[in-house]
Amino acid sequence: MIYASFKSIGAYIPTEVRSNQWFIDRMDTNDEWITKRTGIKERRIASSEEETSDLGAKAAKIAMNRAGISSADIDLIICATISPDYMCMPSTACLIAEKLDRRDVMALDISAACTGFIYALSVAKAFIESGMKKNVLIIGAEKLSNIVDYTDRTTCMLFGDGAGAAIISATQNKDEAIVDIQCSADGSQKDLLLTPSVQSSEASFMQMKGNETFKIAVRTLTSDVQKIMEKNSYKNEDIDLFIPHQANYRIIKAVGDALKFEDKQKVLTVEKYGNTSSASIPMAINECFEDGRLVKGKTMLLDAFGGGLTWGSAIIKFNG
Numbered sequence: 001m002i003y004a005s006f007k008s009i010g011a012y013i014p015t016e017v018r019s020n021q022w023f024i025d026r027m028d029t030n031d032e033w034i035t036k037r038t039g040i041k042e043r044r045i046a047s048s049e050e051e052t053s054d055l056g057a058k059a060a061k062i063a064m065n066r067a068g069i070s071s072a073d074i075d076l077i078i079c080a081t082i083s084p085d086y087m088c089m090p091s092t093a094c095l096i097a098e099k100l101d102r103r104d105v106m107a108l109d110i111s112a113a114c115t116g117f118i119y120a121l122s123v124a125k126a127f128i129e130s131g132m133k134k135n136v137l138i139i140g141a142e143k144l145s146n147i148v149d150y151t152d153r154t155t156c157m158l159f160g161d162g163a164g165a166a167i168i169s170a171t172q173n174k175d176e177a178i179v180d181i182q183c184s185a186d187g188s189q190k191d192l193l194l195t196p197s198v199q200s201s202e203a204s205f206m207q208m209k210g211n212e213t214f215k216i217a218v219r220t221l222t223s224d225v226q227k228i229m230e231k232n233s234y235k236n237e238d239i240d241l242f243i244p245h246q247a248n249y250r251i252i253k254a255v256g257d258a259l260k261f262e263d264k265q266k267v268l269t270v271e272k273y274g275n276t277s278s279a280s281i282p283m284a285i286n287e288c289f290e291d292g293r294l295v296k297g298k299t300m301l302l303d304a305f306g307g308g309l310t311w312g313s314a315i316i317k318f319n320g
């Protein structure tokens, strides 16, 4: 029997820090509103020379290095993004393949908004368990500053740029395997979060009905975790790190409280990076790896919700 294991993590955090003051200087808002309503203090912004594929390739190189493999060992590249370098083609995964010096590898993008990394993980797991691929590079990369409307004070201060990547590899040891992943979508609620046009115009900016989305996010994230935990007979004490999508501190707090996770289990990065959509979960995993909270054998619970609507969760044993 072949299983999929989570071998390594990497992230690339752009250097430019954009604090709440940047928004206060340009629009009718204030630090108290942003901090109280979102928990965000800063976000990172990619430079004009960096596109989404550059962020993704940099994160990928770190993940490959930590897994002890080279790009020649990768047989599938999946990039989750809603801010691709090009609107329809080529895919960002193709551009990342080129930046990793691969000219003959299967590469594809996934569009599932903030749930993109969990969707990518699910596809990687299926390819590995079917025996079709051995080492899959999955990436969540976003240059959301390209699609944020900086005249809309209700959304623009929420989002930032960044990338995270992971290597998912085949193993025959069940103890090293990803435990379970579940992914869902409901297109009937498409109007809550969308980029209306693919043309280069202001209609290509992201629009969000924040308050409605907030309530559905809390409900859905909570029930999705309850479902995956019950299905796998997991209890809270079996989880070392609860790593939800980082959209808003109040959402994470409400979900964490409803699920009764302790503070030491909850991972929070939204204060520093804002919402980086598909990159937020791998960037948070990377932070736990770099500060020593995530070591081989630890169990992570991932939980995400985003435009589509899409949502998903995963229980993962780290095998790095």
Ligand code: ACO
Pocket (backbone or CB within 6 Å): 028, 029, 030, 033, 034, 037, 038, 113, 114, 115, 153, 154, 155, 157, 193, 209, 210, 211, 212, 213, 214, 217, 247, 248, 251, 275, 277, 305, 306, 307
């Ligand atoms: N500064 C000051 N006041 C503001 C600002 C601002 N930047 N923006 C809005 N306000 C005002 C509004 O005009 C409103 O004023 P009113 O009461 O006089 O009408 C008031 O603040 C409250 O506005 P709400 O929209 O009700 O605020 P809310 O508490 O819902 O917070 C927020 C807004 C932060 C956007 C929140 O709704 C949210 O985080 N939503 C969910 C985001 C999410 O989870 N998205 C999914 C993932 S993202 C993806 O998939 C790409």
